[in-house]
Amino acid sequence: MTRPMNIVILTGSGISAESGIPTFRTSGATTFWDYIDSGGVRRSHPVEEVCTPEAFARDPALVQHFYDQRRAALAAAEPNAAHHALARLDSAWAGELLIVTQNVDDLHERAGATRLLHMHGALRSAWCLACDGRSAWDGPLEQGPSCPACGAAGALRPDIVWFGEIPYGMERIDRALERADLFVSIGTSGAVYPAAGFVRTARYHGAATLELNLEPSGGSIFFDETRLGPAGQLVPEWVDALLG
Ligand code: NAD
Numbered sequence: 001m002t003r004p005m006n007i008v009i010l011t012g013s014g015i016s017a018e019s020g021i022p023t024f025r026t027s028g029a030t031t032f033w034d035y036i037d038s039g040g041v042r043r044s045h046p047v048e049e050v051c052t053p054e055a056f057a058r059d060p061a062l063v064q065h066f067y068d069q070r071r072a073a074l075a076a077a078e079p080n081a082a083h084h085a086l087a088r089l090d091s092a093w094a095g096e097l098l099i100v101t102q103n104v105d106d107l108h109e110r111a112g113a114t115r116l117l118h119m120h121g122a123l124r125s126a127w128c129l130a131c132d133g134r135s136a137w138d139g140p141l142e143q144g145p146s147c148p149a150c151g152a153a154g155a156l157r158p159d160i161v162w163f164g165e166i167p168y169g170m171e172r173i174d175r176a177l178e179r180a181d182l183f184v185s186i187g188t189s190g191a192v193y194p195a196a197g198f199v200r201t202a203r204y205h206g207a208a209t210l211e212l213n214l215e216p217s218g219g220s221i222f223f224d225e226t227r228l229g230p231a232g233q234l235v236p237e238w239v240d241a242l243l244g
Helices: 013-019 053-058 060-074 081-092 107-111 170-179 195-204 231-243
Strands: 007-011 034-036 042-044 097-101 116-118 121-128 134-136 156-160 182-186 208-213 225-228
Touching: 007 081, 007 170, 007 195, 013 081, 013 107, 013 231, 053 060, 060 121, 060 156, 081 097, 081 107, 081 231, 097 170, 170 195, 182 195, 182 231, 195 208, 208 231
Parallel strands: 007 097, 007 182, 097 116, 182 208, 208 225
Antiparallel strands: 034 042, 121 134, 121 156
């Protein structure tokens, strides 16, 4: 090949597991995120009770509280070797490259990645339902603070794409998948669509496909190669080999 490969990398919660951020699923079990309720009791919730627009309409305080805790926990987490390796690849790679993350944490950007798309939104962003603006947001939303852009009180929601909502950046992702020579999936269970279908789109357009995951995922059969192990080990090894 006379030009450098075009690469699309899809990451899921498994890449952040070694940074101490819980995944939804490991070893076939769906472990629901738990949270501390206002009385200080630890509780767990099916994702449908905290990660859907219906849940937010039904009980906004519960959903805001859940995401306030996730946002606060993120402040204590640090990027791991896998995030750093991808940031290194991003800055060194001469070909087209796009890191599409399903994660709502900010560990890719804190490691230095720039060619990055948060298809499911971001914990450190608030979306105002009054003015439709997005604002960087580090604190809690449960008490209904005012929007920094328009001043409306109580109109901010987490800037998270919930189940049933349309992911961000799909046109850009589709264009990148059509042009990809290599598609790499890291730390994702292959259970959440449309991300779970990216491997088939990339294959259809002629890309080679590689999966790096702790265990075979729901979509493993669609990959040319699957390497099993922790992302903190597999991703730096893969990046080092690619950069020679
Ligand atoms: P998932 O929880 O469904 O699957 C995680 C996958 O990562 C599993 O296949 C598991 O075997 C693998 N894994 C676990 N530890 C790993 C490690 N150390 N190295 C490599 N792989 C490891 O996650 P998903 O596929 O990303 O989909 C769930 C949805 O949950 C996504 O939409 C995402 O937005 C959301 N989510 C995000 C975060 C986050 O932002 N960090 C955390 C949990 C869930």
